[in-house]
Amino acid sequence: MDNKEISQAVIGRLPRYFRYLGELKDEGIERISSQELSDLMKVTASQIRQDFNNFGGFGQQGYGYKVEYLYEEIGRILGLEKTHNLIIIGAGNLGQALANYMNFERRGFLFKGIFDKNPALYGKKIRNLEIKPMEEMESFVKQNEIDIAVLTIPKGEAAGVAEKLVQNGIRGIWNFAHVDLTVPKNIQVENVHLSDSLMKLAYNINQYESESAGTPERNP
């Protein structure tokens, strides 16, 4: 199977399919039609068929999809049968929240270390991980085959840290710092810009209300 041409929009939807199929599987449901899946996920059946066609279709039209097969195939496409070694840079509340989230481990994302520049935190344990000084980050990445770094540090520090990570062989950065990183093409970055998400929510609230009031906003 050659996934080269798949758009990021489709890729971005795969984890959601995976989540719903996992729940169906847990409920003991063996087959589902694209229409039923459409009703459940609130996307059109045509969108579902188009998305799945990117990967060869997965199923028999009219007969429905085999839930467990589809779940496993999507998991395989997402690479979830592989494990990834992660470190977290920044042991603040957000870093700790992520380190504590057990679900990631079940999907093969193994947290191997957590680093901070604050000496007061050194040695403190987050689950089974001792917070280590930033100075140890680079050698740790190399020695422990870390492939993903999670950045939960202020934006001013993110670029410098990302550069060091790249030099030491990291393959992906999960970036919570509120800045876009410039990295070589072989490094994958996935941003979680929380402020952007909150602003979008506020826009949609304001917009809905100005529409339903029948008084679209005007320039002052």
Added chain:
Amino acid sequence: MDNKEISQAVIGRLPRYFRYLGELKDEGIERISSQELSDLMKVTASQIRQDFNNFGGFGQQGYGYKVEYLYEEIGRILGLEKTHNLIIIGAGNLGQALANYMNFERRGFLFKGIFDKNPALYGKKIRNLEIKPMEEMESFVKQNEIDIAVLTIPKGEAAGVAEKLVQNGIRGIWNFAHVDLTVPKNIQVENVHLSDSLMKLAYNINQYESESAGTPERNP
């Protein structure tokens, strides 16, 4: 100005424009061409012009955009001159991380309360907010004109809490629970599904490597 027809994709990009323009403004830059902005933001100049045309264009082609004016206009479109009252449901690490993030307040997002079902946390303070019992959530929402609720609770609890919030007049939900919420049309939901984001990163890492190795993955 009538924003009714603007796609969510465009809306989703506005906060990023806002962020870059804010930084340019802080650096004292007064004008920028769409080409310069394109180089900086790594999107095409044509995309920038198309996005801005949704809102009337903002600028003089060839002459460039006035940074401060554009910054303020986009802020106005995003509704950032308004304030929003927020509560956080779930005082775990993630809830605490969000409560502690000062930048939200600077944008007019005011955290007014934080709730948890764990009695051991009642009365504990996160910045200036005392953690309150879940039982007080509904009356608090009504009495304090809360318009946005942030859900940082397990997925099994999210639907029930969302229903109560809706009944008490909430207008938007910033949902970190790993489940899609079913709410009436007048309620806006913005999801931050962290696992989905991490899976997408893993996919891109795997994909890049199977491509560059020249050995696309095959079915076993």
